[in-house]
Amino acid sequence: MIIDCHGHYTTTPVQVGEYRENQKRALSKDPLTKGKKGRIIISDDEIRESIENNQLRLQQERGTDLTIFSPRASWMGHHIGNEHTSQYWTEHQNNLIKRVCDLFPNNFAPVAQLPQSPGVDPKKSVAEMVRTVEEMDFIGCNLNPDPSGGHWNGAPLSDPAFYPIYEKMCELDIPAMIHVSGSCNDNFHTTGSHYLGADTTAFQQLIMSNVFKDFPELKIIIPHGGGAVPYHWGRFRGLMQDQGYEPLEVSALKNIYFDTCVYHQKGIDLLLDIIPTENILFASEMIGAVRGVDPESGQYFDDTKHYIDNNQTLSEADKSLIFEGNIRRVFSRLNID
Amino acid sequence: MIIDCHGHYTTTPVQVGEYRENQKRALSKDPLTKGKKGRIIISDDEIRESIENNQLRLQQERGTDLTIFSPRASWMGHHIGNEHTSQYWTEHQNNLIKRVCDLFPNNFAPVAQLPQSPGVDPKKSVAEMVRTVEEMDFIGCNLNPDPSGGHWNGAPLSDPAFYPIYEKMCELDIPAMIHVSGSCNDNFHTTGSHYLGADTTAFQQLIMSNVFKDFPELKIIIPHGGGAVPYHWGRFRGLMQDQGYEPLEVSALKNIYFDTCVYHQKGIDLLLDIIPTENILFASEMIGAVRGVDPESGQYFDDTKHYIDNNQTLSEADKSLIFEGNIRRVFSRLNID
Numbered sequence: 001m002i003i004d005c006h007g008h009y010t011t012t013p014v015q016v017g018e019y020r021e022n023q024k025r026a027l028s029k030d031p032l033t034k035g036k037k038g039r040i041i042i043s044d045d046e047i048r049e050s051i052e053n054n055q056l057r058l059q060q061e062r063g064t065d066l067t068i069f070s071p072r073a074s075w076m077g078h079h080i081g082n083e084h085t086s087q088y089w090t091e092h093q094n095n096l097i098k099r100v101c102d103l104f105p106n107n108f109a110p111v112a113q114l115p116q117s118p119g120v121d122p123k124k125s126v127a128e129m130v131r132t133v134e135e136m137d138f139i140g141c142n143l144n145p146d147p148s149g150g151h152w153n154g155a156p157l158s159d160p161a162f163y164p165i166y167e168k169m170c171e172l173d174i175p176a177m178i179h180v181s182g183s184c185n186d187n188f189h190t191t192g193s194h195y196l197g198a199d200t201t202a203f204q205q206l207i208m209s210n211v212f213k214d215f216p217e218l219k220i221i222i223p224h225g226g227g228a229v230p231y232h233w234g235r236f237r238g239l240m241q242d243q244g245y246e247p248l249e250v251s252a253l254k255n256i257y258f259d260t261c262v263y264h265q266k267g268i269d270l271l272l273d274i275i276p277t278e279n280i281l282f283a284s285e286m287i288g289a290v291r292g293v294d295p296e297s298g299q300y301f302d303d304t305k306h307y308i309d310n311n312q313t314l315s316e317a318d319k320s321l322i323f324e325g326n327i328r329r330v331f332s333r334l335n336i337d
Numbered sequence: 338m339i340i341d342c343h344g345h346y347t348t349t350p351v352q353v354g355e356y357r358e359n360q361k362r363a364l365s366k367d368p369l370t371k372g373k374k375g376r377i378i379i380s381d382d383e384i385r386e387s388i389e390n391n392q393l394r395l396q397q398e399r400g401t402d403l404t405i406f407s408p409r410a411s412w413m414g415h416h417i418g419n420e421h422t423s424q425y426w427t428e429h430q431n432n433l434i435k436r437v438c439d440l441f442p443n444n445f446a447p448v449a450q451l452p453q454s455p456g457v458d459p460k461k462s463v464a465e466m467v468r469t470v471e472e473m474d475f476i477g478c479n480l481n482p483d484p485s486g487g488h489w490n491g492a493p494l495s496d497p498a499f500y501p502i503y504e505k506m507c508e509l510d511i512p513a514m515i516h517v518s519g520s521c522n523d524n525f526h527t528t529g530s531h532y533l534g535a536d537t538t539a540f541q542q543l544i545m546s547n548v549f550k551d552f553p554e555l556k557i558i559i560p561h562g563g564g565a566v567p568y569h570w571g572r573f574r575g576l577m578q579d580q581g582y583e584p585l586e587v588s589a590l591k592n593i594y595f596d597t598c599v600y601h602q603k604g605i606d607l608l609l610d611i612i613p614t615e616n617i618l619f620a621s622e623m624i625g626a627v628r629g630v631d632p633e634s635g636q637y638f639d640d641t642k643h644y645i646d647n648n649q650t651l652s653e654a655d656k657s658l659i660f661e662g663n664i665r666r667v668f669s670r671l672n673i674d
Contacts, residue, residue: 145524152489152524187482187489192576193541196565197534204530224572228533228565234601235561238627238638239529264571270607290575301575 002305002323004059005331006177006223006259006283007067007108009097011054013046016096020075023089027081037088040096047099054287056107062305066336067286068327070111070142071097074190076181079149083117083124090115090128098136109334111140111177114165116147118154123164133172139333141169143176145202150185150194157202158209166215175219175257175330178202191289199227203256207236208245212255219330220255221281225262230274249276257330259283260304260322263290265297268307277318281327282308339642339660341396342668343514343560343596343620344404344445346434348391350383353433357412360426364418374425377433384436393444395623399642403673404623405664407448407479408434411527413518416486420454420461427452427465435473446671448477448514451502453484455491460501470509476670478506480513482539487522487531494539495546503552512556512594512667515539528626536564540593544573545582549592556667557592558618562599567611586613594667596620597641597659600627602634605644614655618664619645 019040026033055067071093078086094112101110112132114125132138143165146152155161157178169176180198181190188194199222212218222229229236237248245251259281262268272280283304290301299306308319328334356377363370392404408430415423431449438447449469451462469475480502483489492498494515506513517535518527525531536559549555559566566573574585582588596618599605609617620641627638636643645656665671 150489152487152522154524156524185489187491187493187538187542189541189545189576192573193534193538196537196569196572197530200533200537200565201524201530204526205524208526225568228537228568231562231565231568231604231607232533232599234599234604234631234638235533235627236529238600238629238631239526241629241632242627262569262571263575266607266610267568267571270568270603273603290572290579292575292578294571294575295578301571 001066002064003066003068003282003327004064004284004286005068005221005281005327006261006285007055007069008072008285008288009069009100010072010287011050012072012096013042013050015040015042019092020089023081023085027085032082034084035088037091040092042096044099044103048103051100051104056104058286059107062303064305066106067108068111068140068331069097069100069108071113073142073179074182076113076142076144077149078116078144078147078181079118079184083115083120086117087115094128094132094136094138106336109336110136110138111142112138113142114144116144118148122162126164126168129165129168129172133174133333139331140174141176142179144180145178145198145205146180149181150183150188156205158205158211163214166211166218169219170215170217173332175221177221177223179223195224195289196227199224200229203227203229206256207240207248207252208243212252216254218255219257221257221259221330223259223261223283223285225260225267225271226258226275230258230271233274253279257281257326260308261285261302262304263301265307265310268304269311269313272308272311272314277314277321278326280322281330282323338403339401340403340405340619340664341401341621341623342405342558342618342664343598343622344392344406345409345622345625346406346437347409347624348387349409349433350379350387352377352379356429357426360418360422364422369419371421372425374428377429379433381436381440385440388437388441391624393441396444399640401642403443404445405448405477405668406434406437406445408450410479410516411519413450413479413481414486415453415481415484415518416455416521420452420457423454424452431465431469431473431475443673446668446673447473447475448479449475450479451481453481455485459499463501463505466502466505466509470511470670476668477511478513479516481517482515482535482542483517486518487520487525493542495542495548500551503548503555506556507552507554510669512558514558514560516560532561532626533564536561537566540564540566543593544577544585544589545580549589553591555592556594558594558596558667560596560598560620560622562597562604562608563595563612567595567608570611590616594618594663597645598622599641600638602644602647605641606648606650609645609648609651614651614658615663617659618667619660
């Protein structure tokens with residue numbers, strides 16, 4: 001079985017965007033508005049259509065079986081509005097993910113976004129973790145290291161403010177993918193520099209922290225191939241050594257996993273060469289950041305299975321770990337044969 | 338000849354740090370203080386000693402000939418104080434670089450830091466560019482894309498506010514290395530995530546801007562191997578294509594160069610494989626971010642010449658371009674045989 005651990009519902013019916021625009025309109029009149037959760041009315045057929053013509057079609061075309069599926073990352077928009085805005089929006093988004101997974105139980109497994117909000121204590125997101133995992137069978141969550149949307153004015157992931165989230169993750173035995181949302185800072189391009197910078201930043205915050213000492217069972221996924229990390233593996237190894245930390249293999253790689261959202265053969269080859277196989281999880285981010293076909297290869301840029309298939313170094317057994325075994329170990333609540 | 342295009346004066350005599358501490362003390366009493374430029378009294382012998390035992394010794398040990406040398410990047414500290422603070426500090430730092438280069442004219446060539454300051458119009462830095470290039474024979478400058486020190490609350494490099502700098506760079510025929518300074522934001526580790534994130538961010542800002550259309554002769558160096566860029570070359574190519582931009586080869590690689598500050602063999606091999614040879618400039622950042630010896634290779638992490646020597650793909654002619662030819666083309670004011 002081939003499991004893609006990083007897919008987003010980027011093709012939601014238009015009612016979802018309309019709900020969000022209504023939220024923004026209310027906030028423009030009163031930024032502190034609590035508002036109401038309201039409803040997003042979408043039929044099962046509309047959901048089926050939004051999936052069958054997109055993610056499901058591409059799964060079949062590319063030969064993957066199951067996508068671990070979460071709300072559209074760039075739309076989490078934790079910086080928009082206040083904690084109520086985020087709470088309502090997040091509940092709707094997670095409920096939609098649940099409906100997709102119930103409609104296509106063999107093709108999608110659910111991961112939650114969290115109702116983070118700038119300046120709001122991260123522990124307030126614990127209730128949504130519990131709701132989605134315990135009541136709705138979600139198998140993981142996405143944790144935003146910068147809910148400000150590119151202003152980076154909150155606490156780093158090493159801060160004890162995040163500890164209630166880590167504690168509950170361990171208790172529920174779920175991993176978190178560290179994933180920022182859309183940038184509202186003109187300095188950062190959302191799916192380019194913001195995503196990749198945040199990946200590198202999150203890794204750096206964690207490796208020089210006490211987080212993995214305090215939570216030895218914590219499972220963290222750094223997406224987009226780990227940002228700049230594998231390419232600069234020597235720099236990170238050297239910084240750790242210079243500053244008196246234990247080697248990354250001991251201090252970080254028991255807890256940190258990298259996905260394979262790297263969109264060219266040589267980048268994937270580097271990732272597979274540098275990072276131990278047991279720390280790599282297959283992912284494509286499909287349908288996501290890059291949607292076109294690479295004129296050099298004739299393949300979709302984000303068809304990362306193709307790059308792994310073409311890698312000349314790893315054994316089939318290693319590739320099977322990346323495609324399935326490692327993912328089942330990390331997403332231990334996944335229960336699909 | 339082997340030219341290292343990225344070295345910093347990280348080993349200044351203690352008087353330099355003392356001057357800076359005095360500035361900070363005055364600012365703690367009055368953040369708006371203009372203060373006075375004052376003096377930093379250092380003898381030629383003290384400068385010789387600080388260089389001979391450090392950068393010069395390592396040049397000789399590693400077999401490099403010339404370092405293009407600028408003030409310590411992490412100490413530029415543009416976020417500290419106000420425009421006067423930065424102006425005085427920058428002039429002293431650049432004057433010290435000039436003294437090093439005059440004492441060791443065969444081993445060092447000078448590059449300037451700029452007196453940037455948060456909220457201050459970048460065009461105010463033009464005078465220091467002119468002073469250092471026209472009066473002191475500097476051959477380039479370092480441009481900080483985030484003078485706030487990790488808060489990213491200024492204009493991106495695509496903003497016309499930077500155009501007076503680009504205009505003067507073209508007129509003087511000097512390149513700029515895009516280089517942030519120390520982070521004062523707890524989210525970012527200076528020499529890890531902040532440097533690498535800024536490199537990626539700067540590249541992203543420029544490739545989707547009009548800067549190279551408006552300044553076709555502009556020469557920009559992205560340090561630290563381009564941050565995450567070569568590893569994610571497919572993502573950037575795909576984003577450009579999806580958003581209707583011309584391919585990077587046409588739109589960016591006539592203006593952007595990458596240095597080789599990547600501290601492991603496989604990272605360097607990827608850089609040399611992905612980026613056209615004519616866009617790569619040899620650099621080590623020595624003495625800089627990582628100072629230790631890699632226990633796996635027995636070599637200094639930052640001995641990047643060693644990795645290029647060991648690369649099995651490029652020809653000697655290509656390596657010669659990276660070590661010298663490309664650097665002489667980009668730093669066209671360099672005048673050492």
